[in-house]
Amino acid sequence: MSEAAIRPARVALVGNPNTGKTALFNALTGARQKVANYAGVTVERKEGFLTTPGGRSLSILDLPGTYSLRARSPDEAVTRDAVLGRLAGEVEPDVVVAVADATNLRLVLRLILELKAVGRPMVLALNMYDIAQRQGLRIDLEGLQRELGCPIVTTVATRKRGIQELTAKVDELIASGALSTANVWHEPSAAEIRGAHREAQRILKAYVRPPEHPDTFTGKVDAVLLHPVAGLAILLTLLFVMFQAVFAWAAPLMDGIDAGFAWLGAMVGQVLPNGLIKDFIADGVIAGVGSVLVFLPQILILFFFIILLEDFGYMARAAFLMDKIMGGAGLHGRAFIPLLSSFACAIPGIMAARVIDQKRDRMTTILVAPLMTCSARIPVYTLIISAFIPNRIVGPGLNLQGLVMFGLYAAGIISALAVSFVIRKVFWRGAVEPFLMELPTYKLPSFENVFRNLLLRAQIFLNRAGRIILPLMVAVWVLSTFPGPPPGATEPAIDYSFAGMIGQAIQPIFAPIGFNWQMVVALIPGFAAREVAVAALGTVYAVGDAEANVGALGARLAQHWSLATGLSFLAWYVFAPQCAATLGVVKRETNSWAWTGVMFAYMTTLAYLASLVVYHSAVALGGG
């Protein structure tokens, strides 16, 4: 038996960002993909499989784009380590496929020279060859092949052209037993980078004739999209549409999912006998899964926009336009989209922070994202505002309740900017990373690519976030269910549960900010998802179906709470990390319990301080 039959030959795709590696990966492997994380880091590992016409099975690895093997971000470090065979649990690739944008060869040639030093057998895929031909770019493939000493295949990944030739070449290379040469790669010094540039320049001059019709489209579009004023206006409009879509398009789907799970819960309720098992399945598992799944439409719609704009080449432009504004608060231009997404839900926002390649910038963004007012806070805000803030007109078109709502949103934004400012000034002083970013040429996104990436996002969200979120949901259910109420109990069941006991035990901590123990009890199931707090308040104040009956609950709260307490509760909700799902995603994205702990601690502290100030100010002003 030959070795090829025992394990697939490993092929790694390496190239600059935006050269079409992912498109090529999709064209090569189709649906035979699997996504996981590399051991110990949160960088995605995308592997796919295919069988060559010659019957050899190949495993293809899609590596993060890079300009050099001298890695600067965690993503790029993965590419370097994968190519060098240094990754834990990975073997070095049998063949490296260098993916190049045929219309932009300068930088990739330098990377290819570095790859040659590594010494693995290599094939060069000249991708985007359709664009090169349209531009009338002439490449002497024979000469270039001779010069670089590796076979060259021209490809159009989005139309699956050249794919068979590429696999054939890879197959041939393996079959011929092409051996690796000694690895002589080392981190290039500045002088060596200059040398490599000169070499690349020489090669370009010798084998590539500049395009007859260079791309003018990108320049024309940029004249509008990067215009200092019009560009910003377009960006804001785009964001408005996106924001609108996340709320409006998702709403019916979310209602559908909610209704579906409610129906499922009811069905189970009918089939199973009354008792703990039924409660666990209906209220713990089904309601728990439902409360996670309900985010899926928002996440997919959001990622649909993000992937589309990314593939078109717009994301780098958005970062360019926003960089100065975000920079004032110590944030990276690319943090804009994640933070905006967080208005829908912090989960996709935090996931979208992947587009930021500098670790510190990314961490800052993740840490402040949950301060943006997510949609799950709206039910809580609505309830408290309707109970305590008079519905009064305070000016032309200004309603006091609306004004308070707006104030809460503003408080979230201002505090997010302030926190990131403090993080930059206090903890990472002077550590502003350089901001260097290629502005890729605009390209028409391919439908298949967008669809495949979207599918991938859904899969990742369900698989991995669910693995952390669901157990937390179940834990919260257990806490608020056990032990059950004694026979003849008069109070709601939750009062006798662990959640009730914890609530009453820790209430003294919350006394200074004006919370009574019922509120503290409600906070505990509210931890599963913020809006659940409304239902929980309904439970402890014994108002049936509180979410549908906000008026009655509001009236009850107004009887039991002082104005100061109500305002204090609002202030708490602006800051408190009241969402297990968010913490779960932060853990997954940062791969660190420490960072998750930092977020929890700082947000809780802020929430407590804010409530303290609000409560005592309100009492002093006579709202006690």
Add this chain to the structure above:
Amino acid sequence: MHELLADQAVAVEAGLTRLSHVRPGDRGVIVDVRADHATGHGVDVHELERRLLEFGFVEGAAFEIIHQGLFGADPIAVRLDDMRVALRRRDAEDVWVRLDAK
């Protein structure tokens, strides 16, 4: 330090400008990429120099400034040979260029 200033004076005399000082529409050639500015980059100057080089800010490269941001005219977008790169002015200080006569 003195030497450095003298050095820069020579550069200015030779008709060189920092890339951080250019305006949209300016074209020219990159003459010198240095590692002078020691502070405020979160990475050391040699690292910054290498990053600039890796993005194609290399001696001899032709450039044109195509765009700048609204606030503080920052960042700038530079067309470098056949690609476009965005960077902040503060990161462009060590790139010395000769502007074409207009």
